Amino acid sequence: MGYRPSNFGLAQHSRYPAGAPLPPLETLTPPRASRSDLAQLQGLQVKGMSGKTVALSELVRPERGVADKTIYHKNLMPVVYVTGDVAGEMESPVYAILQMSPEIGRIAIPEGFRIEQHTASQPFLDQRYAMKWDGEWHITYKVIRDLGIAFVAVLVLIYILVVGWFHSFVTPLVILIAIPFSLVEILPAHGLLGAFFTATSMIGFIAGAGIVVRNSIILVDFIELRRSQGMPLDEAVIDAGAVRFHPMMLTAAAVVDAAGVILFDPIFQGLAISLMAEEVASLFLSRMTVPVLYYMAGRRLTLPS
Numbered sequence: 001m002g003y004r005p006s007n008f009g010l011a012q013h014s015r016y017p018a019g020a021p022l023p024p025l026e027t028l029t030p031p032r033a034s035r036s037d038l039a040q041l042q043g044l045q046v047k048g049m050s051g052k053t054v055a056l057s058e059l060v061r062p063e064r065g066v067a068d069k070t071i072y073h074k075n076l077m078p079v080v081y082v083t084g085d086v087a088g089e090m091e092s093p094v095y096a097i098l099q100m101s102p103e104i105g106r107i108a109i110p111e112g113f114r115i116e117q118h119t120a121s122q123p124f125l126d127q128r129y130a131m132k133w134d135g136e137w138h139i140t141y142k143v144i145r146d147l148g149i150a151f152v153a154v155l156v157l158i159y160i161l162v163v164g165w166f167h168s169f170v171t172p173l174v175i176l177i178a179i180p181f182s183l184v185e186i187l188p189a190h191g192l193l194g195a196f197f198t199a200t201s202m203i204g205f206i207a208g209a210g211i212v213v214r215n216s217i218i219l220v221d222f223i224e225l226r227r228s229q230g231m232p233l234d235e236a237v238i239d240a241g242a243v244r245f246h247p248m249m250l251t252a253a254a255v256v257d258a259a260g261v262i263l264f265d266p267i268f269q270g271l272a273i274s275l276m277a278e279e280v281a282s283l284f285l286s287r288m289t290v291p292v293l294y295y296m297a298g299r300r301l302t303l304p305s
Helices: 003-008 032-036 038-042 093-105 136-166 171-176 178-183 186-193 199-228 233-243 245-262 269-300
Strands: 010-012 026-028 045-047 053-055 072-074 077-079 116-118 130-132
Touching (some): 093 116, 136 171, 171 199, 178 186, 178 199, 199 269, 233 245
Antiparallel strands (some): 010 026, 045 053
16 A cells, blocks of 8 residues: 555545536655665555554565566567657648658668668568558558549549540540649648648548539530530530539539538548539639630540530
8 A cells, every 4th residue: 555655646636615626636746766766665664454564675575687578579570669649730640750751761770771661561571670650650541542542443434434425535534634623722722721631631532523524524515515506616615614604603502512511520621621622623624624625626636526
């Protein structure tokens, strides 16, 4: 009973009236010098069941030696964990890694080589000192990789569907060109609202790609409808940009209104920002770029009417 208060401190509570807020917990701890002195530790009085006290030195025998250390392994390789938390303006581990990597690379090893740093895979051999950036960064890397693969798969599927609808290999490229144009507004929108680009932001970008393609499809479909009615290419392009702007604006307003519900949610804020920024950018950029690109392709190639 006497060992713990003398070394780790004794928690104390203060009296407080009913209804008052709970006061903070106060811990009384002896000075470090007293806790580190072996003689004082041996002189601690321990009370037995009979109520008599006896010195701790009569119950234990001190021994000096090296305490056993925990040996960690990961993927059958020895490892030593060095952990740290990042907080403040630069909460993402990417910024900390970029700042620390050059300093770690300058550390000289007695054997004459440098510390190898790995970000995506673990060291192949354990004969030399190596460092693997893990933890939150590894999760971030896997999420970006998987979502990037998913985005490429989405583009391929959209291209196949549009090829089957328009019976052309060039027209779908004109339609899909609106996706990278809408990307230019996503990162500035995150910076303007002070939000981080997270995994939900990438999910919103992938989901918004379908909406952006829809705007391009209604433009191209209207152009080809006018051309099938005998309207010249240049007039059909101008007519599509003027007539189809109204349904595109209604779609953008609906997306912005729906995404505004989760705009201030701490988890899905990135999703809302990506959807809103991508749709607003598509509203103005797709209306101009898609008809112009279709006109340029129609002048050089024979597109189906």
